[in-house]
Amino acid sequence: MNLGNALADAVQSSWTVMAWQDDGSQVERAGIMDVILSGGITGALILIVLLALSFFAAYLVFDQVMTLRRGEVLPEGLGESVRQALLTSRLAEADAACRREPSVLSVVLLSGLAEIEFGWLQVEKAVEDALAEQSSRMMRRIEYLSVIGNIAPMVGLLGTVTGMIFAFQQVATTRGAAGAGDLAEGIYQALVTTVGGLIVAIPSLAAYAIARNRVDSLIADVAFQTQHALAPIKRRPSKQVAPPKPLKPS
Secondary structure, rough: OHHHHHHHHHHHHHHHHHOOOOOOOOOOOOOHHHHHHHHHHHHHHHHHHHHHHHHHHHHHHHHHHHHHHHHHHHOOOHHHHHHHHHOOOOOOHHHHHHHOOOOHHHHHHHHHHHOOOOHHHHHHHHHHHHHHHHHHHHHHHHHHHHHHHHHHHHHHHHHHHHHHHHHHHHHHHHHOOOOOOHHHHOOOHHHHHHHHHHHHHHHHHHHHHHHHHHHHHHHHHHHHHHHHHHHHHHHHOOOOOOOOOOOOOO
16 A cells, blocks of 8 residues: 555656755646646647547558658569569460559559550550559648648647737736736647647658658669569560552552
């Protein structure tokens, strides 16, 4: 029982900010939790929204860490397997190699292989379209990080503005009887939501920038490997179409 009380006191003290007066006496100020909960219902709701945004941002970061792995986007040896199969005109084997390892690279390669009968120009166009579609799909997954990074400071600012409104309302209600200390207390409590918004926004925007650069790098590698793998199609002799025979005079 004494151990439990000691732990409770330790936790309470860890959330409490201590200050020293000029005469050396120690004064207990509001704890961190007290400051967080001091904004009333409006402040609490705004902090709940910021907490939800932070959890969503953390999930998106974890999802991108797992999704943007090189092995998931460009399976090892897939491009070379397709190239060797095309060099010996084994189109079915190249198609099967792509389907065995679903990935961004395999989707782009399959798009090109599907147009092989229509010549290199159609293959190249299909590859470009597939690359653009896959790039857009990957970018859509990380755009939410940018949205969170832009919304979170606005949500925090909303809490700050509403808190300052309440603080000045108190001054107006008391007809100026509220001192500077009361006004300052209301303002610093309102600024807590701004701090919360920035804490959510800064890592979200940093993660977005890193993920965006990662997507650009991976898509560039996919384009290079696709061009290398499908190069045998480009070197194939094009089918010559016989010119129409002239009409014989009747």
